[in-house]
């Protein structure tokens with residue numbers, strides 16, 4: 109019967125709550141989870157851990173969940189990873205899901221790694237593909253600097269656990285006719301214990317949305333020649349209503365924050381428009397932006413690999429082209 113503690117073998121996704129609201133990665137996970145649950149013929153459930161009041165679960169049903177486990181406790185309000193992992197460990201013991209997937213966000217990664225240590229189950233980080241093979245979870249992720257895709261299975265322990273790279277799959281379209289069952293879970297006091305102290309949340313100063321959510325990403329690489337020239341990218345992004353990204357070289361040089369790094373060891377972005385400025389187009393960079401609808405590249409080297417993935421290419425210096433582009437756009441705006 110639904111929600112009974114005998115409901116073994118479900119596929120679980122770990123919903124992500126930020127400032128009391130469900131974050132969109134929760135729906136991306138459900139899209140992955142739906143495929144896995146259907147492949148196994150088992151229910152798909154989403155686990156919500158939150159402070160005193162849980163966010164409404166309806167949107168999780170609309171995006172594919174059959175069941176939602178709501179766990180609310182004041183100790184979970186700030187998402188301290190050890191408390192969340194303590195509760196999840198108890199829940200996994202009680203309900204015995206066969207698969208648990210979380211998002212490879214900072215919270216998802218830190219919570220799942222503590223859970224992994226508690227339960228001794230396998231954990232594959234930062235997957236970009238998931239499927240079922242011989243009744244077990246097949247986890248695919250880039251390896252060896254993105255040059256190979258590794259298939260990993262952890263079939264011996266339950267749950268099989270992984271984190272999934274945000275934006276590696278879009279959410280299912282909402283279906284308001286889908287309904288599901290809510291199971292309220294009361295955590296043990298001792299499971300909620302935390303060795304961490306929440307100091308506060310300091311949002312980063314940046315232009316526009318986080319790059320993963322932006323419709324336009326203007327990215328700079330080593331060809332930008334210095335941190336001060338990133339002001340050109342800020343200005344262009346502002347004019348286009350977009351956000352600023354960067355290559356790893358630019359981040360390593362301290363020209364842009366790590367949170368703006370696009371690529372294998374940074375973030376995956378899926379904007380409508382990606383503008384690569386002074387970026388060569390190394391395979392590790394392309395791994396993070398190949399989901400863009402359209403790509404414009406500006407580079408002095410006509411042989412730069414970035415032109416191989418660009419819809420429009422401009423051969424020339426960013427230091428000449430960007431100021432002209434910005435000026436033209438401003439003129440267009442004032443007209």
Ligand SMILES: Cc1cc2nc3c(=O)[nH]c(=O)nc-3n(C[C@H](O)[C@H](O)[C@H](O)COP(=O)(O)OP(=O)(O)OC[C@H]3O[C@@H](n4cnc5c(N)ncnc54)[C@H](O)[C@@H]3O)c2cc1C
Pocket residue numbers: 252253254328329330331332333354355356357358369370371372373374375385386387388389390391392393396406407408409412424425426427
């Ligand atoms: C395990 C691993 C993970 C990695 N992860 C990432 C990652 O997540 N993201 C990432 O980006 N990289 C990553 N890298 C690094 C990657 O291999 C490249 O070194 C990096 O992407 C290069 O950055 P870049 O294009 O800015 O610099 P470069 O490769 O040095 O290219 C600079 C480009 O600027 C052009 N240029 C120079 N002057 C101008 C000018 N005035 N105007 C226009 N163009 C100009 C040049 O022609 C050149 O094409 C990773 C590497 C490894 C080994």
